Amino acid sequence: MAYRIITVSRQFGSGGRSIGKKLAERLGYGYYDKELVKQVSMATGFAPEYIEEKGEYAQSRSKLSYLFGVVGTAGVMNGMSATDYLYTMQRKVILDLAEQGNCVIVGRCADYILRDRADTLHTFFHAPVPYRAERIVRLYGESEQSPEKRLADKDGKRRVNYEHFTGRTWGAAEHYDLALNTASIGEDACVELLTRIVLAHE
Amino acid sequence: MAYRIITVSRQFGSGGRSIGKKLAERLGYGYYDKELVKQVSMATGFAPEYIEEKGEYAQSRSKLSYLFGVVGTAGVMNGMSATDYLYTMQRKVILDLAEQGNCVIVGRCADYILRDRADTLHTFFHAPVPYRAERIVRLYGESEQSPEKRLADKDGKRRVNYEHFTGRTWGAAEHYDLALNTASIGEDACVELLTRIVLAHE
Numbered sequence: 001m002a003y004r005i006i007t008v009s010r011q012f013g014s015g016g017r018s019i020g021k022k023l024a025e026r027l028g029y030g031y032y033d034k035e036l037v038k039q040v041s042m043a044t045g046f047a048p049e050y051i052e053e054k055g056e057y058a059q060s061r062s063k064l065s066y067l068f069g070v071v072g073t074a075g076v077m078n079g080m081s082a083t084d085y086l087y088t089m090q091r092k093v094i095l096d097l098a099e100q101g102n103c104v105i106v107g108r109c110a111d112y113i114l115r116d117r118a119d120t121l122h123t124f125f126h127a128p129v130p131y132r133a134e135r136i137v138r139l140y141g142e143s144e145q146s147p148e149k150r151l152a153d154k155d156g157k158r159r160v161n162y163e164h165f166t167g168r169t170w171g172a173a174e175h176y177d178l179a180l181n182t183a184s185i186g187e188d189a190c191v192e193l194l195t196r197i198v199l200a201h202e
Numbered sequence: 203m204a205y206r207i208i209t210v211s212r213q214f215g216s217g218g219r220s221i222g223k224k225l226a227e228r229l230g231y232g233y234y235d236k237e238l239v240k241q242v243s244m245a246t247g248f249a250p251e252y253i254e255e256k257g258e259y260a261q262s263r264s265k266l267s268y269l270f271g272v273v274g275t276a277g278v279m280n281g282m283s284a285t286d287y288l289y290t291m292q293r294k295v296i297l298d299l300a301e302q303g304n305c306v307i308v309g310r311c312a313d314y315i316l317r318d319r320a321d322t323l324h325t326f327f328h329a330p331v332p333y334r335a336e337r338i339v340r341l342y343g344e345s346e347q348s349p350e351k352r353l354a355d356k357d358g359k360r361r362v363n364y365e366h367f368t369g370r371t372w373g374a375a376e377h378y379d380l381a382l383n384t385a386s387i388g389e390d391a392c393v394e395l396l397t398r399i400v401l402a403h404e
Contacts, residue, residue, distance in 0.1 A: 011376070121386070124375050124381075126375055126376045171374055171375050171376060172373055172374060172375065173326050173328055173373050173374065173375040173378065173381035174213070174328045174373060174383075176375065176381065176383070177382070177383040177386045177387060178380070178381070178382055178383070178387070179326075179375035179378065179380070179381035179382075180379070180380055180381075181376075181378070181379040181380070184323070184379045185379060185380070185399065189399070189402070193395060193398075193399075196395075197387065197391070197395075200391070
């Protein structure tokens, strides 16, 4: 039987999100990225913007921010910091989505949260810095920061967030069924290849 | 034009070597694993067994062993420890093989040594411990150590060796064009998928 769930993890600017979206369209699967944010917003009462900002990105590289920083700005939920509470609720939404099946879930530690499900294919996308730098400027425009700095900042925050909640190394090949360099394989070829693997799964 | 060189890095017992061999057969490419050991032996005078043992596997997890341990047992070549000398000669053989092209090269930091060649596809293979444990017992038989311990030892040594000579993290997805879980994708499917990618490369 085809894989029912595909998790997509990615370096910022690698095109992983876009590949996940195309893959969902090809397979006729649900696609959860912004949609997931909406569901978490309904469940928690947090604003979508807050969830987008904090759901994948750590406040800073310091673990202390988890313990003290966030509490100061958003209070404590059930004895948890706002960030931990948000993770707990995101986790619950992801587990619920997985139960429904036939979906692509982008980011938010879904690879870790669903690590024990045999019907789930875990993917990771990355690309060299020059490729990603050109891509984010083309898609999201220029900003005050250099594209290289934007990449490093965003990936740094994803890494800290991931490692804090999972205890695993972000981007280690062994956590993914497939890890692909989108610059060398090509976005469309990635979609083709994944479609084939998802459908061929027994 | 098809990729002319494929480097294969792998966790011990993942089946990466076997996939590399089948891929070379499918493509009609040279396959360098034991063959590479022979060439290094000719170039250095070291016994093939010594090269197999030391060419990919660090002595221990201590960096000091590189500085002192090895020198004590095998002397110093041109002011280098035997391990560093062996790496230098292996590197030279790998660069020469790459110039000839149309080949699959297994292990020995070839992914790092050939990182700047656009005609090279870098692959990494891994699989969960239970899959690899079963596989090594089936292929190589039992030993006094548990299979899990053998896996941890061998991968630990590969990791130290790789990190010593390359300064990079072993098994980080971003160093490879494709990193595949052989247990979930399947060995033959990996060969199919890679054949397709190698031949489709422009």
